[in-house]
Amino acid sequence: MNSDTPQLKSFRSFEARQDGDRQTSRSESYLRTGRESSVISATIQADSTGRDMSIDLDVSADATHLKRFVVSVDFGTTFSSISFLILPRNTPPDSLDPHILYHHIQTIDHFPEEPCLGLAESRKEVPTEIWYPKEEYLEDSIMGDGTGSDDSPEGDMPFHLQNEDEENTYWGYEVYSCQRIDTDPNQNRRMGGFKLLFDESELTAQIRLDLEPTLDMMKKKKIIKDREDVISHYLKHLFSHAKEELSEKHEYTNDCPLGFVLCVPPIWTPKACRIMQTNMVRAIQESGYGSFGNCIDNLFIVSEPEAAAAYVIESTTTVLPKEAFMLLDAGGGTVDAITYTVNQTCPLRLEAEGVEAGGALCGSSYLNKAFQEHLSARLKDEDYLERNGISIRSIVDTEVVKFENNIKRKIDIIRPTSVFEFVEIQDLRADPRKNFGRNRLRLTHNDLRGIFLPVLEKVSGLMERQLELAKMRRINVTKVILIGGFANSPSLRSFLKRKLASIKSYQDEDIPLWARRRFLVPSSEPSTRETGRDASAVQVMDFDVMNRSILMTSLLTGESFPIASLWMAGST
Known part of the structure; x- marks a missing residue:
């Protein structure tokens, strides 16, 4: 099969010129994100759709005047982000294919005062x-x-x-x-x-x-x-x-x-x-x-939810025509569950099933709240820490930020472990009865489970209720697709996988969990x-x-x- 149409050659030419124009910043930015995928790979994907793409996208010398910017704004309850796509200026929408374009999505980063996550990383939200x-x-x-x-x-x-x-x-x-x-x-x-x-x-x-x-x-x-x-x-x-x-x-x-x-x-x-x-x-x-x-x-x-479901279908081959799946959108504030059926894939037709969508306040910010309550309770009698304008509240608030950027994102409380987590607190006095060391407070595995489990159980309960409603309506849900920022939590993924292991679909089949990173x-x-x-x-x-469609995606x-x-x- 010849995957090199004139349209795609021109698009590659445009992308190559774009790369040349931004070469100075590219090495730093793309080393960080790994965002740019091979245009050839995207071309092969696009050709497999069998679409006729004949519009000429050739560009002239002045690249700046040939660019069109499409900006997606993810305004979230707890975190927000912006992603963008740069296109040739005069390209008609009929000529655009998401299988090509979603590889070229980029994300705004380098936010003021963002925490350092490593030598080659920058936060994307x-x-x-x-x-x-x-x-x-x-x-x-x-x-x-x-x-x-x-x-x-x-x-x-x-x-x-x-x-x-x-x-x-x-x-x-x-x-x-x-x-x-x-x-x-x-x-x-x-x-x-x-x-x-x-x-x-x-x-x-x-x-x-x-x-x-x-x-x-x-x-x-x-x-x-x-x-x-x-x-x-x-x-x-x-x-x-x-x-x-x-x-x-x-x-x-x-x-x-x-x-x-x-x-x-x-x-x-x-x-x-x-x-x-x-x-x-x-x-x-x-x-x-x-x-x-x-x-x-x-x-x-x-x-x-419709946008997220559409992206899942367009960007993967894991959902087939006539297949029903549940979308579990786990964000910072709320978690939503909705069941869809794919009526056809080209053009895409999604149908929300006759199952009432569910929602609950059990997003990842509630882990922060639980950690804040845990730490406040353990420090409430340590009055000696309050000096020079420092209060217990300000100490706890500072540690919540550290929890957000470290423990919360890496820990898997489902996996048994004897490793402790420590919270560094200046001038904290050692007290073995309270699990206090000098200048640090110890978090045991049971402490962490007490913080995480109530939130994870609410998310799981929402998922289980949606699956049960689907069964009652004889809808065979074949997979649960987990999206949103909370989807990155190892604890949430492990917890939901464990729950799904004991649940069967309407046709008595296993229901796998597909966990993906954030989407545009x-x-x-x-x-x-x-x-x-x-x-x-x-x-x-x-x-x-x-x-x-133009595919906008984010990692x-x-x-x-x-x-x-x-x-x-x-x-x-």
């Missing part, structure tokens, strides 16, 4: 947190409307960070640094979990109530006008960093066509999607991505359906034309929900 300055930094004269209800996204601008105060507003990993430096922190200045402001389900009601006092305080201090402003403030920092990376390493300029895509939970209402769209557009404008004048055409919203997923030329009053304001993609670790990206029809 950043905490969804922001820390505001002590004093108000907003001028009433430039305070935006912030409602996002019926006004155009191009209307009033959101709050601006003043130049002299912006350096005092921290985001992402910088918040962790603030936590270490500020030994008596005003916790009301720190905001996290604000994605759940858009979730109107009973499941997250208490979390939203817990956020209200902080939001009310910030309104009184004129730090924000509306609660959703926290989201646009955070996204502004995220997009500004992404723009710096794209400009420095990939020759992005404001002349380059640009499209953004955001994936949202299926439980979000049309109103929530519209408000999110408004705040995202404002953040993009504030970040300096040109005028972004055609913002509605260049911003698309897709559904998380495929999509298509936009096909929209109304989700509110104005279908042009928020476009929601139907995943029923996958044969013309990030940490908390994440899946996301899709697509061709931006409004840019030229």
